[in-house]
Amino acid sequence: MQFEDLYQPLSDDARARAKKVKLLICDIDGVFSDGRIYLGNQGEELKAFNTKDGFGIKALINSGFEVAVITGRHSKIVQTRMSSLTVQHIYQGQEDKLIAYQELKNTLKLTDEQIAYIGDDGPDMPVMERVGFAVAVNDAHPLIKRLSHYTTQMPGGFGAVRELTDLLMLENGIALTTQGTSS
Numbered sequence: 140m141q142f143e144d145l146y147q148p149l150s151d152d153a154r155a156r157a158k159k160v161k162l163l164i165c166d167i168d169g170v171f172s173d174g175r176i177y178l179g180n181q182g183e184e185l186k187a188f189n190t191k192d193g194f195g196i197k198a199l200i201n202s203g204f205e206v207a208v209i210t211g212r213h214s215k216i217v218q219t220r221m222s223s224l225t226v227q228h229i230y231q232g233q234e235d236k237l238i239a240y241q242e243l244k245n246t247l248k249l250t251d252e253q254i255a256y257i258g259d260d261g262p263d264m265p266v267m268e269r270v271g272f273a274v275a276v277n278d279a280h281p282l283i284k285r286l287s288h289y290t291t292q293m294p295g296g297f298g299a300v301r302e303l304t305d306l307l308m309l310e311n312g313i314a315l316t317t318q319g320t321s322s
């Protein structure tokens with residue numbers, strides 16, 4: 140099966156970049172979620188996460204890829220969700236995402252070309268300008284789309300992460316799995 144059979148045509152450049160990826164870094168708000176934050180009367184914060192994205196992340200990790208999240212906000216919900224998906228590298232409260240990016244790159248001994256990043260807005264730009272494979276969700280800000288090597292068909296919070304995990308797996312010769320749980 141090819142990526143195009145499931146989603147949309149993939150440029151030769153995007154295909155070549157995807158084949159080098161060893162680490163996927165994701166933003167949270169607007170990527171794993173639709174960007175909305177629900178606040179309750181008692182100050183509680185709620186976010187919705189798509190189980191398809193969760194299944195894709197677990198499949199990617201189980202296929203030998205590293206996965207990380209870097210987000211500007213800090214939320215117990217994010218820690219809980221990413222831990223349930225077995226994401227080992229969780230960076231929250233990162234106003235300057237490049238600091239966390241550089242730490243990840245050094246810790247995992249990777250080059251820029253081996254890293255993919257999926258984002259949706261201005262705070263993601265500095266990292267997206269460095270990575271080998273910059274991906275924008277479909278409803279990203281136009282500047283982010285212009286900067287990206289690939290724009291997903293799916294919007295943030297509605298399967299964009301799953302689309303990217305499928306792309307990375309298929310372009311690296313890994314069959315998509317239907318086994319497991321989506322958490």
